[in-house]
Amino acid sequence: xxxxxxxxxxxxxxxxxxxxxxxxxxxxxxxxxxxxxxxxxxxxxxxxxxxxxxxxxxxxxxxxxxxxxxxxxxxxxxxxxxxxxxxxxxxxxxxxxxxxxxxxxxxxxxxxxxxxxxxxxxxxxxxxxxxxxxxxxxxxxxxxxxxxxxxxxxxxxxxxxxxxxxxxxxxxxxxxxxxxxxxxxxxxxxxxxxxxxxxxxxxxxxxxx
Amino acid sequence: xxxxxxxxxxxxxxxxxxxxxxxxxxxxxxxxxxxxxxxxxxxxxxxxxxxxxxxxxxxxxxxxxxxxxxxxxxxxxxxxxxxxxxxxxxxxxxxxxxxxxxxxxxxxxxxxxxxxxxxxxxxxxxxxxxxxxxxxxxxxxxxxxxxxx
Numbered sequence: 001x002x003x004x005x006x007x008x009x010x011x012x013x014x015x016x017x018x019x020x021x022x023x024x025x026x027x028x029x030x031x032x033x034x035x036x037x038x039x040x041x042x043x044x045x046x047x048x049x050x051x052x053x054x055x056x057x058x059x060x061x062x063x064x065x066x067x068x069x070x071x072x073x074x075x076x077x078x079x080x081x082x083x084x085x086x087x088x089x090x091x092x093x094x095x096x097x098x099x100x101x102x103x104x105x106x107x108x109x110x111x112x113x114x115x116x117x118x119x120x121x122x123x124x125x126x127x128x129x130x131x132x133x134x135x136x137x138x139x140x141x142x143x144x145x146x147x148x149x150x151x152x153x154x155x156x157x158x159x160x161x162x163x164x165x166x167x168x169x170x171x172x173x174x175x176x177x178x179x180x181x182x183x184x185x186x187x188x189x190x191x192x193x194x195x196x197x198x199x200x201x202x203x204x205x206x207x208x209x
Numbered sequence: 210x211x212x213x214x215x216x217x218x219x220x221x222x223x224x225x226x227x228x229x230x231x232x233x234x235x236x237x238x239x240x241x242x243x244x245x246x247x248x249x250x251x252x253x254x255x256x257x258x259x260x261x262x263x264x265x266x267x268x269x270x271x272x273x274x275x276x277x278x279x280x281x282x283x284x285x286x287x288x289x290x291x292x293x294x295x296x297x298x299x300x301x302x303x304x305x306x307x308x309x310x311x312x313x314x315x316x317x318x319x320x321x322x323x324x325x326x327x328x329x330x331x332x333x334x335x336x337x338x339x340x341x342x343x344x345x346x347x348x349x350x351x352x353x354x355x356x357x358x
Contacts, residue, residue: 011271045317061211116251126327144326
C-alpha cells in the first residue's frame with residue numbers, strides 16, 4: 001500500500017508556523033536491535049513522528065495513534081517505560097521510555113488525548129450548543145476560519161499542578177501508577193515482578209469509570 | 210520515512226465516515242480514470258481496487274483543498290502543491306457535495322480550529338467556557354491564539 005508521504009510530511013512540518021502538540025526526547029526500542037535509542041519525538045494531531053535528531057527535516061518514522069492503547073510498562077529494563085500498542089492481532093507494540101517521571105506522565109497524558117476520535121467526541125456537543133445558541137438568539141451561525149495563513153497558536157505552558165487540578169480521573173490513574181513505581185523501586189530496582197505489577201496497573205487503566 | 214503498513218491497514222478497516230465506489234485519477238499527466246472503492250476513515254482517505262480487501266493507497270487529509278471539478282466531480286490538492294490534483298468522479302451532484310463536505314470536515318486541524326472557534330463563540334455568548342465541563346479548559350492544544358476577538 002502506498003502512503004502518499006508528501007501529504008504526511010507537509011503535515012509534519014506544519015508550515016513551520018505551528019507548534020506541535022508535544023515534543024521531546026524519548027528512548028525507543030528498535031524492532032530488530034533491542035537496545036534503546038534516543039529519538040526526538042513530535043506529536044502532531046493523531047500522528048507521532050520520531051526523528052534521529054531534533055533538527056532533522058524528515059522523520060525517521062511515524063506511528064498512527066488512532067485506536068492505540070498507551071500504557072505504562074512495569075518490569076521493563078528501563079525506568080519510566082511505556083508501550084504504544086497498535087490495533088490488529090499482529091499489531092506492533094512500540095516500546096518507549098521517558099527520561100523521568102514528569103516526562104512519562106506528560107507523554108501518557110498527551111498520547112491518550114491525541115486521537116481524532118476523541119477530538120470528534122469533544123467537537124460534536126460544542127457545535128450543537130453553538131447552533132442552539134445562535135438559533136435562540138436569532139443569529140446566523142458563523143463558520144470556523146479556513147486553512148492557510150491562520151496565525152500560529154502560541155504554545156502555553158502550564159505547571160503540572162495546574163493541569164493536575166483539571167484532569168480528574170486520569171490523574172488519579174497516573175498517581176496510582178506512580179505508587180506502583182514507588183513500590184517497584186522500593187523493592188530494589190525497576191525490575192519488579194511483571195505479573196502482579198502489570199496486571200495491577202492494567203486494572204487501574206481499565207477501571208477509569 | 211518509515212511507517213507500519215499493518216497500522217494503516219488496520220485503520221482502513223475501521224468504520225468509515227464515507228465509503229463509495231468512485232472514479233479516481235491520480236495527479237500524474239496522462240493518468241487514466243479508474244474505478245476505486247474510496248473510504249474516508251478519520252483524517253485518512255483510503256482507496257482500494259474494487260475487488261480487493263487491502264487498500265492500494267492512503268492520503269492524509271491535512272492542509273488540503275477540496276474543489277468541485279465538473280458537475281459531479283471534485284479534486285483534492287495540497288496547499289503547498291496546488292497543481293497536483295487527485296481527481297474523483299461521483300455518480301451525482303448530491304454524492305459529490307456529500308463527499309466534499311465530509312472531506313473538509315475530516316481534517317484534524319480543521320476540527321481543532323472548529324473546536325477553538327465554537328469554544329470562543331460560546332464563551333462570548335454565555336460567559337462560560339464550555340470546556341470546563343470536560344475539565345480540560347487548560348489543555349494547551351485548545352488554547353485560543355493571542356488574537357482573541
